[in-house]
Amino acid sequence: MEEFNTERLGRLTGMLKRRGVILPAFEIHGGAAGLYDFGPVGGRLRNRVNQTWIDHWQSLGNIVEISCPTITPYSVLEASGHVGEFSDYLTECSECGEASRADHLVEDIHPNADTLSKDELSKLIEEHNPQCPACGASDWGEIEAQNLMFNTKIGAGLSGRQGFLRPETAQGMFTSFTSIYRHFRERLPFGAIQTGKGYRNEISPRQGMIRLREFNMAELEYFIDPEIAPIHDFSLWKNPVTLIADDGGEVVMTLEKAVDNGVIRHPTVGYFMGWTMDFLLSVGINPSFLRFRQHESTEMAHYAQDCWDAEILGSYGWIECVGIAHRGCYDLTAHEEATGQRLRAWRTFDEPKVVEIDGWTTDGAKAGPAFRSLAGKVNQFVEGLPSDSSFPLSQNIEGTDLQILPEHVKRVQRTENVNGEWFVPHVVEPAFGIDRIIWHLLDHSYTETEKSGEDYAYLSLPEVIAPVDVTVLPLFEKDGMDLLAQKIHRDLCSRKNIFSVYDASGSIGKRYARADEIGVPWCITVDHESLSDNTVTLRNRDSGEQTRVSIDDLPF
RNA sequence: GCGGAUAUGGUGAAGUGGUUAUCACCUGAGGUUUCCAACCUCAUGUCGUGGGUUCGAUUCCCGCUAUCCGCACCA
Structure with a gap:
């Protein structure tokens, strides 16, 4: 693995664009910052990483998948704390149309105007009628939340309610809690996962795929009884892991030891760190470029009690790609208080x-x-x-x-x-930025080398996520080799979860190189011999080794 | 959001106030070729966008959009 540097980054992004893996969205209209397409190769890559993630967490045995809307009513995100944390309140002067921050207008009236809720602000403005800083008038429109969440109206015209595109998938798991609780026969612990788009109207998206305005998230909300000590099997992870605890020290130790020592404050958080690590390695993240870092209490999100990020080193430095947060009872309590609905589990006393x-x-x-x-x-x-x-x-x-x-x-x-008693379950949440993970597994898989004196680059992607499983290559497109190759290609494509590409243009070496570049693990070549004895050569991407196998015995 | 730089086929680059904008790779067709980017012939495809200056703008100027680098922001 060579060093990350700007030149290599340029070659990698060029290749990803040229081959249709990831590319700027809407480019023919001039592009749009923070929005990316997964192209003809990337589309399936994204899908496979997503599905691998779902399979991985469902293998825990007490996990269900749900799917909630991305359009979310105002009150949901107000209850969750996102409106307050993510937004500024704006109101428009009815005279001149200039938008002003509502908290700035009442700054002189209230000592902590920026902590006020929307209702409190509109009450204060109504009572005191501050002057418009632009034209001096005192006639204000309705307050709207602006900024980091995408605003939208649910419904048309005056009857429309204010809403947002969700900034995380998590809230859907909390608002569906009672349904999930019933599904699991009212017995903890259990978890719900959701994958899908999240939206944040970033002020300034940077660094390619790292900071997006619309992005793929994958989150698990795992509900536990805080009074039952969790028992987890840490023997799965024998190798030490790099941990940066909030006292600043970097330590290398096994997860088991870190939990025992209290470096990781909750065993379930530690267990999910291990489970997260397994996922990341299975999709091709290089373990030597992975570490976990604990959030300082000052940088912790508004809902978290303890939080560890999985950080991955790539061309943009160390980037947080997964957050594993102990959210305590924050979310369920918040939605309970806002709605008056019971979001609790029943604990029977011994x-x-x-x-x-x-x-x-x-x-x-x-x-x-x-x-x-x-x-x-x-x-x-x-x-x-x-x-x-x-x-x-x-x-x-x-x-x-x-x-x-x-x-x-x-x-x-x-x-x-x-x-017994009703209690609010605690929640441990592993939250994954799928796009950031895809970026880094591409970054780690991209290998530049030389082949007979020429530059040669390929993606050493694991088979589970390779966007193309196999390419079928007729050595020459004549004498029936093309027909046989087409037949094999169609047969492979019709198999479950197998995707084949047929490629007949250019020399055979060039076609191998093309396949390697996007990380196709296997190539099948049809030659003259195939026509008579029904065998083909099967070439492995990483070793270059070729074996002669019968068409009926292809390992797909 | 502030400051700086940049924007030329799919990719990477060159170049110009004046007829038809150049090169390599890539892509496609044909030929050749018995397994790792070979070769030959032909072909497709470009000056981000809107305005200004000018007889004429891809080139000069301005706005916008996007990208990159700092700063700020960031679950």
């Missing part, structure tokens, strides 16, 4: 708990007429009193001095059996 209840409550028939609108508050107060309280009792409630008499209250004494 032994039912016997709870002695001994206290006071109000007698509604007497306390209601006596305290009228304050009766509810009085009830709350009385139920909080210790069992040895005595009445009458004076209390100030909401500015009113009240006398609570014995006739207003009742003693409550009973024994209850409590069999």
